[in-house]
Each structure stands twice: as structure tokens, then as C-alpha cells.
Amino acid sequence: MSSDTDAPDLTRSGGIEKLREGTYGGFFVACAVISVLTTVAIFVTLLSDAVAFFAAVPYSEFLFATDWSPNTVGGRRIFGIVPLIFGTLMVTITAAFIALPVGTLTAIYLSEYASTRVRSILKPMLEVLAGIPTVVYGYFALVYITPLLEATLFPDISTFNALSASLMVGIMTIPMVSSISEDAMSAVPDSLRQAGYGLGATKYEVSTGIVVPASISGIASSYILAVSRAIGETMIVVVAMGSQARMPVIQEGLLGLPYFNPADALLDTGMTVTVAMVQIAGSDLTGGSVAYDAMFALGLALFVITLIMNILSNIVSERYREAY
Structure with a gap:
């Protein structure tokens, strides 16, 4: 009686082949180790300087203060990350309203509607869009989008504003959403599509009712990765958004509930976490000072946020992954 352990070994058994395969395996392991060590080194570097920062600045001030003023000009230094987080979320959410639906619809078209010839032309064009330097997007937003x-x-829009920066960040992340989502949709077996057509479904019903639900894990992963990319964007917001950390004016609405007008925040200047880091790095602050160490505390916060987003992406992908 045969069993799974009786399966024949189909690999080459020659000494040279084993040595070659072992060399390849060792090279791949070395590449994986280098990647992990690089990530660990970045985290340790950020943590070591962030510890020095938090030794001088209380955690409560960093996490809950609503003002960011690392320079001593005009008053005492205040290191509150709240306005920076607000600016980052404002840009990220606005960009998501552009990138997620447009990227998903583009992926549906490429996967289900476009011919092979059209797909061979449009998909490389999307990849080119993803390869444009982000500083070009920033200058395009400043010179063309804002005046328009x-x-x-x-x-009444300000010269430097969050809206034009958000629009460009959204356009920049469209290729990430469309490419990953299209790959997930293309991996859906054609047998599922044919079963839908056999039941009388139209192409639209097959696309939205069969293909999209079957590839939801890949689509959700593309969303989270695109949002993570938007959170860490630097040059677009540096050029187009400005560098003034500000909180929106809180007003009292119905039943005394506080609210703020999104237009007041989008049409005016602001600051994200990455802009604050660039501002510190480009200033005349000396290394080892509290203000200089604040850059590493911001980097650590951004690292943790991005790490959480990536972990969430893996959880969603594993939770809703379909096996065919």
C-alpha cells in the first residue's frame, strides 16, 4: 500500500546540481535576511533617538497637545503631534475618495472589459503614471491645480492648500489600487465567470457579483497599501500643502455637538507628519537637541502607523482569501 511518504523524489541528485541549488537557496536567504535586518535597523535607529526625545518631552504633550512649534522663536517649544496627525488624515482620506473608486473601476475594466490589445497598452501606461517622481506631482498641483x-x-483657496495636494496624492495612488486589484481579479478562475454566464447573468452582473467578491481580499489589500502609501507621502504635500501646523476651528452644532467645516481645512495650508520631519531636517537645528530628536519621534510614530496598516492588510488578505 502506497502513502504520501512513498512519493518519488524528482529532484536532481547530482553533486554539482545540489551544490548549485544550495548556493541559490543561500543567496535567497541572504537577501531575505538583509531585508529584515534593514527594517530592524531603521526601527532601532528611530527608537534610540526617540527615547532621548521622550526623556525631555512628556508622552502626554506629544500625543495630546494641539500645537506644533519646535522652534523657540515666538514662544516656548511645543511638540504636539495632534495637528500633524490631523493634516495627515485629512490628506489621506481625501486622496482615498479619489484613488479607491477610480482604481477599482479601472481594475474592473482592465480585467473584464478591455481586450488583450487595449490591456497591453493601458496597463503599462498606469505603471508609467506610478513611476512619475512625486515632486513633479507637487509642482503640478501648485502651478496648475490650485489656480484652476x-x-x-x-x-478663496490659499496658494498652499490641502485640497490640491490631496488630489495629486489620490492620482498618484490610483496605479497601486488598479494594478493590485486587477491582478486579484485576473486570478479568479474563468469557470466562475462561465457559471455566471450559464445562469443568464450579464457581464456587469458577473463583474460586480462574482469577480469582485471572489477577489475581495486582494482588493482590500490594495486599499490598505494605497492608504499606507498616502500616509507616508512627502514631496507632494511639501510643495503643494505648505508647512503650517494648524487645527480646524471647532464650532457648535445641533444639540451642542462640536464639528468643523472640512472646507476650512482643505482650502487652507496645513502640515503632515512627513512635512514636519522635512522641516526639521532642513532647518539649522543642531543634532542632539530636543527639536532635532523630535524628527525621530515623528518617524517612529509614522513607522508604527504604517506597520499597523500593513499588518491589517495581511489579516484582511488571509481572512477573505479564496482558494481555488
């Missing part, structure tokens, strides 16, 4: 918004919809 001022001349049409928002005459």
Missing part, C-alpha cells in the same frame, strides 16, 4: 480651483470652484 481658484478660477472655478474655490476663489
Whole structure:
């Protein structure tokens, strides 16, 4: 009686082949180890300087203060990350409203509607869009998008504003959503599509009712990775958004509930976590000072946020992954 352990060994048994395969395996292991060690080294570097920062600045001030002023000009130093987190979330959420639906619909078209020839042209063009330097997006937002918004919809918009920066961040992350989502949809077996057509479903019903639910794990992963990319974006917001950390004006609404007008925040300047880091790195602050160490505390906070997003992406991918 045969069993699974009786399966024949189909690998080559020659000494040279084993040595070659062992060399390849060792090389791949070395590459994996280098990747892990690089990540660990970045984390340790950020943590070591962040510890020095938190020795001088209380955690409560860093996490809950609503002002960010690392320089001594004009008053005492205040290291509150709240306005930076607000600016980061404002840009990220606005960009997500652009990138997620447009990227998903683009992926559906490429996977289900586009011909092979059209797909061979459009997909490389999307990859080129992803390869454009982000500083180009930033200057495009500053020179073209902001004047266009001022001349049409928002005459009171500031020269440096969060809205134009958010639009460009959203456009920049569209290729990430569309590419990963299209790969997930293309991996759905054609037998599922044919079963839908056999039951009388239209192409639209097959696309939205069969293909999209079957590839939801890949689509959700693309969403989270795109949001993580938007959170860490630097050059677009540096060029187009400005560098003033500010909180929105809180007003009292119905039943005394506080609220703020999103237009007040989007049409004016702001600051994200990455912009604050660039501002500190480009200033004349000396190394070893509290303000200089604040850059590493911000980097550690951004590292933790991105790590959580990536872990969430893996959890969602594993939870909803379909095996065919």
C-alpha cells in the first residue's frame, strides 16, 4: 500500500546540481535576511533617538497637545503631534475618495472589459503614471491645480492648500489600487465567470457579483497599501500643502455637538507628519537637541502607523482569501 511518504523524489541528485541549488537557496536567504535586518535597523535607529526625545518631552504633550512649534522663536517649544496627525488624515482620506473608486473601476475594466490589445497598452501606461517622481506631482498641483480651483470652484483657496495636494496624492495612488486589484481579479478562475454566464447573468452582473467578491481580499489589500502609501507621502504635500501646523476651528452644532467645516481645512495650508520631519531636517537645528530628536519621534510614530496598516492588510488578505 502506497502513502504520501512513498512519493518519488524528482529532484536532481547530482553533486554539482545540489551544490548549485544550495548556493541559490543561500543567496535567497541572504537577501531575505538583509531585508529584515534593514527594517530592524531603521526601527532601532528611530527608537534610540526617540527615547532621548521622550526623556525631555512628556508622552502626554506629544500625543495630546494641539500645537506644533519646535522652534523657540515666538514662544516656548511645543511638540504636539495632534495637528500633524490631523493634516495627515485629512490628506489621506481625501486622496482615498479619489484613488479607491477610480482604481477599482479601472481594475474592473482592465480585467473584464478591455481586450488583450487595449490591456497591453493601458496597463503599462498606469505603471508609467506610478513611476512619475512625486515632486513633479507637487509642482503640478501648485502651478496648475490650485489656480484652476481658484478660477472655478474655490476663489478663496490659499496658494498652499490641502485640497490640491490631496488630489495629486489620490492620482498618484490610483496605479497601486488598479494594478493590485486587477491582478486579484485576473486570478479568479474563468469557470466562475462561465457559471455566471450559464445562469443568464450579464457581464456587469458577473463583474460586480462574482469577480469582485471572489477577489475581495486582494482588493482590500490594495486599499490598505494605497492608504499606507498616502500616509507616508512627502514631496507632494511639501510643495503643494505648505508647512503650517494648524487645527480646524471647532464650532457648535445641533444639540451642542462640536464639528468643523472640512472646507476650512482643505482650502487652507496645513502640515503632515512627513512635512514636519522635512522641516526639521532642513532647518539649522543642531543634532542632539530636543527639536532635532523630535524628527525621530515623528518617524517612529509614522513607522508604527504604517506597520499597523500593513499588518491589517495581511489579516484582511488571509481572512477573505479564496482558494481555488
